[in-house]
Every structure is written in C-alpha cells, then in structure tokens.
Amino acid sequence: MLVCKKLKWSVFVLIGMSLLVGGLWTRGKSFRLAQEGKKLDAVSQLLHQAAPAPWSSDLYGIIGDACVELGEYERAIRTFQKMIDLKPQLSSYSRVSYIRELHGDIDGAIQAMQMAVASGAPSRESTAWCQVQLGHLYFNEGNYRLAEQEYQMALKHLPQYVHALAGLARLRMAQNSLEEGLHLYTRVVAAMPLPEYVIALGDLYQVLGKQDLAKQQYDLVRAMHELYRANGVDTEMEMALFKADHELNIAESLEEAKHQIKKQPNIKATDVLAWTLYKAGQYEQAKVAMQQALRLGTKDPLLLYHAGMIYSKAGETGKAKDYLNQALKQNPHFSIRYAPDARRTLDELRSKTPAQCSQLSKG
Amino acid sequence: MQKLIPIATLTLVLAALLIKLPTRTIVDAASHREAPLISQDPLADNTDVYAFVSPDRPDTVTILANYIPFEEPSGGPGYFRFDPHVLYEIKIDNTGDGEEDVAYQFRFKNTIANPDTFLIHRGPGVLGVDSDAQISSLNDPDYNLKQTYSVVRKVRKSGTTFESTVLGTNLISPPPHIGTGATPNYADLALAAINTIGDGIKVFAGQRDEAFYIDLGAIFDRFELRTLGVPSGLGAPRDATQGYNVHTIALQIPKRQLTNNGEDVNISTAPNAVIGIYASASRRKFTVLRGGRGAPETAGPWVQVSRMGNPLVNELFVPLKNRDRWNATDPAAESQFRDTEIVTPEVPAGLDVLYGTNTAGSGILVRALKPFPTANRTDLELVLFKGIPVNPITGPNYTTVIGSDISKVAYADLLRLNMGISPDAAGSGSSLLLNNDSGVRRLGLLGGDMAGFPNGRRLTDDAVDIFLRAAAAGTPFSSLLFPDFVGANGDPNQAPNNALSDGVDQNAEGYLVVKNHPVGGVQSKPHEFVAP
Numbered sequence: 001m002l003v004c005k006k007l008k009w010s011v012f013v014l015i016g017m018s019l020l021v022g023g024l025w026t027r028g029k030s031f032r033l034a035q036e037g038k039k040l041d042a043v044s045q046l047l048h049q050a051a052p053a054p055w056s057s058d059l060y061g062i063i064g065d066a067c068v069e070l071g072e073y074e075r076a077i078r079t080f081q082k083m084i085d086l087k088p089q090l091s092s093y094s095r096v097s098y099i100r101e102l103h104g105d106i107d108g109a110i111q112a113m114q115m116a117v118a119s120g121a122p123s124r125e126s127t128a129w130c131q132v133q134l135g136h137l138y139f140n141e142g143n144y145r146l147a148e149q150e151y152q153m154a155l156k157h158l159p160q161y162v163h164a165l166a167g168l169a170r171l172r173m174a175q176n177s178l179e180e181g182l183h184l185y186t187r188v189v190a191a192m193p194l195p196e197y198v199i200a201l202g203d204l205y206q207v208l209g210k211q212d213l214a215k216q217q218y219d220l221v222r223a224m225h226e227l228y229r230a231n232g233v234d235t236e237m238e239m240a241l242f243k244a245d246h247e248l249n250i251a252e253s254l255e256e257a258k259h260q261i262k263k264q265p266n267i268k269a270t271d272v273l274a275w276t277l278y279k280a281g282q283y284e285q286a287k288v289a290m291q292q293a294l295r296l297g298t299k300d301p302l303l304l305y306h307a308g309m310i311y312s313k314a315g316e317t318g319k320a321k322d323y324l325n326q327a328l329k330q331n332p333h334f335s336i337r338y339a340p341d342a343r344r345t346l347d348e349l350r351s352k353t354p355a356q357c358s359q360l361s362k363g
Numbered sequence: 364m365q366k367l368i369p370i371a372t373l374t375l376v377l378a379a380l381l382i383k384l385p386t387r388t389i390v391d392a393a394s395h396r397e398a399p400l401i402s403q404d405p406l407a408d409n410t411d412v413y414a415f416v417s418p419d420r421p422d423t424v425t426i427l428a429n430y431i432p433f434e435e436p437s438g439g440p441g442y443f444r445f446d447p448h449v450l451y452e453i454k455i456d457n458t459g460d461g462e463e464d465v466a467y468q469f470r471f472k473n474t475i476a477n478p479d480t481f482l483i484h485r486g487p488g489v490l491g492v493d494s495d496a497q498i499s500s501l502n503d504p505d506y507n508l509k510q511t512y513s514v515v516r517k518v519r520k521s522g523t524t525f526e527s528t529v530l531g532t533n534l535i536s537p538p539p540h541i542g543t544g545a546t547p548n549y550a551d552l553a554l555a556a557i558n559t560i561g562d563g564i565k566v567f568a569g570q571r572d573e574a575f576y577i578d579l580g581a582i583f584d585r586f587e588l589r590t591l592g593v594p595s596g597l598g599a600p601r602d603a604t605q606g607y608n609v610h611t612i613a614l615q616i617p618k619r620q621l622t623n624n625g626e627d628v629n630i631s632t633a634p635n636a637v638i639g640i641y642a643s644a645s646r647r648k649f650t651v652l653r654g655g656r657g658a659p660e661t662a663g664p665w666v667q668v669s670r671m672g673n674p675l676v677n678e679l680f681v682p683l684k685n686r687d688r689w690n691a692t693d694p695a696a697e698s699q700f701r702d703t704e705i706v707t708p709e710v711p712a713g714l715d716v717l718y719g720t721n722t723a724g725s726g727i728l729v730r731a732l733k734p735f736p737t738a739n740r741t742d743l744e745l746v747l748f749k750g751i752p753v754n755p756i757t758g759p760n761y762t763t764v765i766g767s768d769i770s771k772v773a774y775a776d777l778l779r780l781n782m783g784i785s786p787d788a789a790g791s792g793s794s795l796l797l798n799n800d801s802g803v804r805r806l807g808l809l810g811g812d813m814a815g816f817p818n819g820r821r822l823t824d825d826a827v828d829i830f831l832r833a834a835a836a837g838t839p840f841s842s843l844l845f846p847d848f849v850g851a852n853g854d855p856n857q858a859p860n861n862a863l864s865d866g867v868d869q870n871a872e873g874y875l876v877v878k879n880h881p882v883g884g885v886q887s888k889p890h891e892f893v894a895p
Contacts, residue, residue, distance in 0.1 A: 055685070055687070055688065056683075056684075056686065056687045057687050080651050081650065081651045084648045084649070084651070085648055085666065086666075086687055086688070086691060087666070087668055087690075087691065088646040088647055088648040088649075088663075088666050088668065089404040089646060089668060090399065090404065091399055092648075094399065096649070099651050100651070100652065100653065103652060105652070105653055108653045115448065115647075118446070118447070119404065119406065119446060119448055119449075121404075121405045121406060121443075122442065122443060125399070126399035129399055130399070
C-alpha cells in the first residue's frame, strides 16, 4: 500500500528519505492519485507536504535533487536557495553550480563549482567528485587545459578515482590520443562498468576499427539494459540514446521514451524523446520535443548537436547550421562519435544552395 | 565465434544493481548527477574553545579557538590548512546581552611560490641545488604553499555600529608538521610564528596537537564507561583523539581591551570582570541563478555555519533536528532552543537508565544511590547559559555572570571567564604543568578549582568527567539554589558519583610549558607522520 512500484527506484529512494526524515507517512489522497496513474501529481503532493518539514540543509538538497529529476526546475531553484541560505558549503555550492549549468550560465556554474572544490576537505571523495565536475564544465566549453588540471588534481588527492580517470579518457579521445584513451577506458570499465563508460569504450573500439571488440561492449550494454529492466530500474539516458542509434526496433525505443517522459519530464528525458523521434523519422514532433529540451537555455554540445540534426531534417537549414556550429565552437571534439557527424552535416549544409537544402529535407 | 560477454563484467553489473550504485555519469545530460550530500565541513568546524587568564602574563587572557577535527598527521600531499573562503571569528560579549562587543576576524590566504610541483615544501629552482625541499624557517623559499592571514578587530560603538581596526596583515601561519625531513626543528618554526600585533596582543594561527581528550568510542557507544566495567571485556580507556592534530587560532589579549569600560579588572565581583566568549566560522552564500551575466558571485553575504562557546553543548544538548539552525544562530537568540536543550536534556536520562538506581543490569561495578535528576535541569542551564551568581557555596569572590546582575543577562551559550580570578586562585593549584603530574587539577569547579571550568576553560579541564558528574549529581550549589533539586546522592565528589568518568584524564602530549613560551598554554606541537 505504501510503495508505488512504478516510480523510478531512485526517485522513490529520494522521496522516501525526505519523507522519513520529515516524519511523514503518506496515505489517502496522494496514493490514490498514484494508483490512478497521475504519478507526477502524487509526487508533487508528497514534495509539497514535505516542504515545510525540512530542518536541515541536506534535506533541502534531497528534495531539490528530486525536483531536478522531475523537471520541476522552478521549485528546485527555490529549494536549493533555501539549502544554501541555511548552510553554504560543498553540498550546496555544487548544486547551485548544476542549476546554473542547466540554465546555460557556464561561467556561473564554474564559479560555484570552484567554491565547492575550495570548501572541500583534502582527500575526500566529495571534493574529488567536485573537481571532476569542474573538469567536465571546462571540457564542455572546450578548455582542455583546465579540464586536465582538475582531473589530475582529483587523482592526486584520490588516486585511481574512477570518474577522474573517465574524464581523462574522454579528454584523450578529444585530443586524438586514442591509445591512451583506450587504456584509460579499459581501466575505468573494469572498475565501474557504468553504461556511458561501456558505450564510450565501444565507440572507441569502433573508431579504431576493432569491430569485434566494439560489438562486445555494445552487447554488454544491451545486456545491462535488460538486467536493469528486469530489476525495475528504468533505462539510463545514455542507454536510451544508444538504443536510438543502434537498435532496429525504434518503435520500442519510442514507447520507452514516451513512457519515461511521463514519469520524469525533465530536459534530459525530453532530449531522449526528441532524438528517438528523429530516428523514427518524425521530424516535426522531434522539433517540438527538442525545443522543450532546450527550454532552460542549456549549452550542452550534445543537445545542440541533436537540435542541429533535427532542424536539418525538418528543413530549417539556418537554425540547423546555427546549432551545429554552436556545438562545435563550444567543444570541437565533444564526442568521438557525434562530433564528426556534426562536422560532416554542417559542411553539407553549408555547401548546398537553398533549393538543394529543401530538396535534402524532403529526401 | 561470437565472443561471450565477460562474465566478470556482468557480475559486476549485477552487483551494482544489487547495491544500487549511484550512477554519476560524465555526460552532462545525466539522469543521476546528484552532488555529494555530506554535511561535514571540517575546515569550518569548531572543535573546542579554551579561555583562561594567562599564567605567564596575568594582565592578559589567552583564548584558543580550534577548528578542523581529527587531522591525520600523514595527510599528504594536500594536508590541512585554514580555508581562505571561511571567515573565522572569536567574539566577546562584555555587557551580558549575548551580542558580541569585541570581535577578532581572521582571513587566510594561500600563496604558491612554485606551481610546477605537487610538494608544498619545494620552492622554485632545481631540487638539490636551489631547493633542499626543507622548510627551515618561515621565510624559507621552500615554504611553497604558504598560508598567511590578517587580523581585524571590530569594537561595537553603539547599536549595530562597529569600529574596525586592522591589527595585522600578511602574518605567516607555519606549515603543517610534515616530518623531520621537510620540517625539521618544528618547535622553533612554530615559535617563530607567534606575532605581536596591536597594543600588546600576541597571536598565532596554525596546526597544533589535539588537546581535547576523551574516550570517544566508548562514550558515544551508549555511554560506556570502562571504569565502571560497562560492558565487561572492553579494554582500558583510551584517548581517541591521541595522535591527531587540529588547527588553532590563539590570542593573548590585555584584559582592558576586553572589558566593557576599557579599564583593568580590580576585583572579581566588579561589573567589568566577566566576559562571554564564543568562536565561529562563516561561509558566503549566493543566489542560485545569477542576476547579470559577468557578475562575480563569490561576494554574497556571510552565513555562520559553525559556532562554539561551552564544550559539549552542540554534541549533547542540541538535537539533530536543530543542528544546522543552531550553528547558524547567534548566542543572543539562544532562548529559542531552550525547550529542547535544557528542560529535559538527554544525557542525564541516558545515564540514569544505565547506571541509576533502577538498573537491573549485571556487571556494573557502581550504581547510584538515588535516581539521577533528569528533568528541568535549571542548574545546568545556569552554568552554561546564564552564569553562576555569587552564592554561599562558591563564596563571595566567585561569579561568572557578565555585568554581575543576573536578572539582566541574556540566555546564551557563551564560555564565561572571570578575568578577576587569578589563575593561582586559592584551591586552583599550579596551572598547566606538563602531564604525568597527578596533582594537576582537572575537574574545575567540581574539584574546587576556581580558575577552571566553568570559569573559562583550561586545556587541562576534563570537560567529559565534569559533565558526567554534573549531569548525574548536579553542581556544588545546585541544592542551595534549587531547593527541589535531587541529585544522585547530592554531591558529585562523593562515592559513588565520583566514579563517573570516561577514564581518560589528560592529554598524552601535555602542553607547552608556560614559562618557556610567550603564549602561555598552547597545545603541544602537532604530530608528524611517524608514530609518537
């Protein structure tokens, strides 16, 4: 009665924690709503009930995280403001950074994450985690030197830190040091086979022409997807995008994406939907979804690349070129798989006349 | 033949599912990007505040504010230091309204001479030629990651108006005690970091030995007191903080710079004799979304994230639900916590369950004769949050009431120090000698030591034992001031109450001998990585 199994487990854990510590046990209206399938209303209600109760900065953090996952960004902003007002420190600084990043304020995100790193105790995983996130922020705006610096600092304080190694691996790929990238990714995947690390290793094998090894990683991703599903864990965003790019059963992927967005209408799930619609050939709908995904002004090269490709197929060449150009200007090697595709498409669009462009989109 | 997916990898994935690994991804558009949620902030964490009339200069008081708990001596290559983003403050109330009248603000800065090395003790130049990677003095070019600080004093003029004076800038904090290789002659190095600023003020800020001593593991494992045999089979009591370091801000200030009338203290009952002290740490907050692009965001208002006056109040009186709020609140607004703090404090009730008269458990060597007083501990409230007025038990010369009119003082957690009571006051014995002297008084007022806690707090005062006994049996004046008070046998120093102890009576490293150092009474030099 108390457990709504269809909620994504992680969100449930988050909500459950905030309820437990807020001292609330839910019954009645909230769960009837849930059982009627209006899960978002149910969760919003739970959040609303829990809101007056939080007595610690950490609790605001939990609630704010849940809000972000659910796409309730306005509420997340208010919640994280309460969190930092009560206790400015690493955990609140880093969350402020993420909100700024989502809203396209990269400089502000960097400043806040620098504060988070500076306020962390030496040799703690939390500090190293923030250093890695700061590294990612630098990477995403094409500042490879500072990205390297942060990843290396994280490793100095926490040797073998897998996320720092993964950051370096991606950096090496961007710098075309593929062998070193391969070495690093192999270590990373052996230590912690998260979907996006396995996918990255597979992509790297693909680029190196080692098809069998690439297939091995991709099969592993598929197996992980099945394992997750069988255990009630929803598809990770990276796996959803992977499926859209690799799978033949696009209809199934589309179903999954639509299902996912009902539960968590955040911009990441919206991006997945947009990309899956694009792969399914539904360009107009993809456009609408992509606009939704970019509603906060996020400056993420991957999202910008998706937008560029979608607008290209939807026949809006000018916008397509803008988005692709922006993605590549921001980080020329944002992805070993997609950056070349972005470049290729941009070149094609630039070399075509307007008439040819509209011809292209109809094909 | 199709290669099988490595079983090892699949097993790892299964294991990950079972333990629900949080997936923090490197792709920005991640579904799990929750930042760490650890509310520990050690660099801004008050651990202890000490205050006493300086035995070496009795016209001054020594105040120590310690931060950063459980510093591991071998914590390279990063090591611990004060945080440049934190505002560290020592505040003094000399009017009794709970608000600070004098405050000392410390801001730290890090400079790096040689960014091309990861060593904090290697200057620019060639190793072995220009640099020996040893810090032999505070100005040694090999003192690479150097921390300096400034001291600003604020004095309240009226209302919310303060007068600010910069007492010192670019004062050097000594390096951490890395070891005899990188920081030989550490004692001299630290000694050189004692500065004189302002009008006769001595100041030091840097790493020291952790002087607080407590059988931490046993105490917080449901008040196990090994000396009482509870539970049986535990080893001997041990000081859990032994071998760790801490960071200390130390000030030695002429008394007349702290009194409410700017004059010296003539007698202990004078209205200017008692001051209330607390230390704090603050960090800046800022708005989640920035207003204008390009606006630097690090200059938001300060938010207090930690404070400390009396020992053990935060740990033992403030419930979890109030922690963050309590730390963010000024002592002047203390009374909002009164109901949960003092009216029914938890510790006496816990002690009563374990060692009180109704205990049926076996193996306890000593059991109280009367129930512990568990509710309405206005006697503890008086000591910690108000101040002890002159009374027949403690005599005509003893008080810790700021301004000497108890009806006017604010309810506030402040460490109260009577600057008119000599460190050698009758009954106090010698102060701050090296350890191993069994004559060292450590029980403060409960041990007849007028110059010890709750009149200020000395390094030697056994805050844990004092609190255990006061919680169980009250204070010497409890019954007099509160006729309804029923202590467990009434006297903390009578059997069996005097058996209450965590069994750890002193700090292993002792303290710096008073006479040899201008700042009398600081913790010993911090530990290096070699086992002591």
